[in-house]
Amino acid sequence: MEGQLMSWGTLENGWRKGPWTAQEDEILIEHVNQHGEGRWNCVSKLTGLRRNGKSCRLRWVNYLRPDLKRGKITPHEENIILELHALWGNRWSTIARSLPGRTDNEIKNYWRTHFKKSKPSKNIEKARARFLRQQQEQQEREEEQQQADMRGIMTQVEEAALAQDMQEMAYMYPLNYMLQGGEGGGGGSISDGSSEEEAWGSLWNLDDIHDDGEGVCRGDLTMQDQVLTFY
DNA sequence: AAACCAGGCAACCGCGTACCA
DNA sequence: TTGGTACGCGGTTGCCTGGTT
Incomplete structure (x- = not known):
């Protein structure tokens, strides 16, 4: 386990969990546009996003990628x-x-x-x-x-x-x-x-x-x- | 209108593997 | 060769929503 939930969606080690907000999405998209995919563990360091690398990768791959087909x-x-x-x-x-x-x-x-x-x-x-x-x-x-x-x-x-x-x-x-x-x-x-x-x-x-x-x-x-x- | 239920889906977790020092 | 790190994959969980009673 990564840690205990402090407030909603925030673990005691500082990582956020749970549903992504529109702002977090924006930050991640911006980051990928600038640096490309990969090095997901650097995202939090470079952007201040309180999401771990795994979570960032998953969000990008499953939801934010521009070539995704909706519907x-x-x-x-x-x-x-x-x-x-x-x-x-x-x-x-x-x-x-x-x-x-x-x-x-x-x-x-x-x-x-x-x-x-x-x-x-x-x-x-x-x-x-x-x-x-x-x-x-x-x-x-x-x-x-x-x-x-x-x-x-x-x-x-x-x-x-x-x-x-x-x-x-x-x-x-x-x-x-x-x-x-x-x-x-x-x-x-x-x-x-x-x-x-x-x-x-x-x-x-x-x-x-x-x-x-x-x-x-x-x-x-x-x-x-x-x-x-x-x- | 409220309670309940089931389906759908986003997100998490654990494990395996690739890569690098 | 080995140990650490990052990434990718499949399984699972839990929340949200729409339908039914």
């Missing part, structure tokens, strides 16, 4: 959250990278209030298991194929460099990268219905993309392929 999560975003949560679980910050303007905290809260309570149906669980199994098989097939293809063309150094590039791209822009190919791609088939079954359905339909060897993403990696590049 409700759209059905499209909701579907993205569902799909990525199916893939990555509670890795909220990873999921948030695929939703520009949304924070991990926001997505986490949204998930907890909208989906946590409803247990996935049997069908969903079966579909999920099938998806994961096929994903694994696909990965194995591709690794074999890639090794065979690459061996004759690339040196080992080039191969490593490419793999790293792919991984970095996928890490920086997970969903954008997956959905390359536009609205007609994997995400485009998502209807505006927001039921859980529908959302999962859009994910499992990706299986079909692979069946003909072409995929909706035409020439690009399908969602499954690209997800595999993360691991």
Whole structure:
């Protein structure tokens, strides 16, 4: 524990806690505009703000950042959250990278209030298991194929460099990268219905993309392929 | 009108990790 | 190599608000 509350929101060690005031927000924004993000523990020293570094960072990241999107999560975003949560679980910050303007905290809260309570149906669980199994098989097939293809063309150094590039791209822009190919791609088939079954359905339909060897993403990696590049 | 309740969300906490001296 | 510090992440808490009785 940091200390005992003296008056409302003030601890005996001088740090303030609880809801931020408009003045505190202004001070923090001013500070970040001047010095940039980071070095959060210096904020109190430089500005006189009685907030610890953690609190400042959180306030900035979750509320004050200018690129934050305000307003409700759209059905499209909701579907993205569902799909990525199916893939990555509670890795909220990873999921948030695929939703520009949304924070991990926001997505986490949204998930907890909208989906946590409803247990996935049997069908969903079966579909999920099938998806994961096929994903694994696909990965194995591709690794074999890639090794065979690459061996004759690339040196080992080039191969490593490419793999790293792919991984970095996928890490920086997970969903954008997956959905390359536009609205007609994997995400485009998502209807505006927001039921859980529908959302999962859009994910499992990706299986079909692979069946003909072409995929909706035409020439690009399908969602499954690209997800595999993360691991 | 008042009390109660549930949902939503901002903020806090603890832990793990990266970085640096 | 190690210890300290700062940062980032996920889980949890608690307040606020709107709806219901």
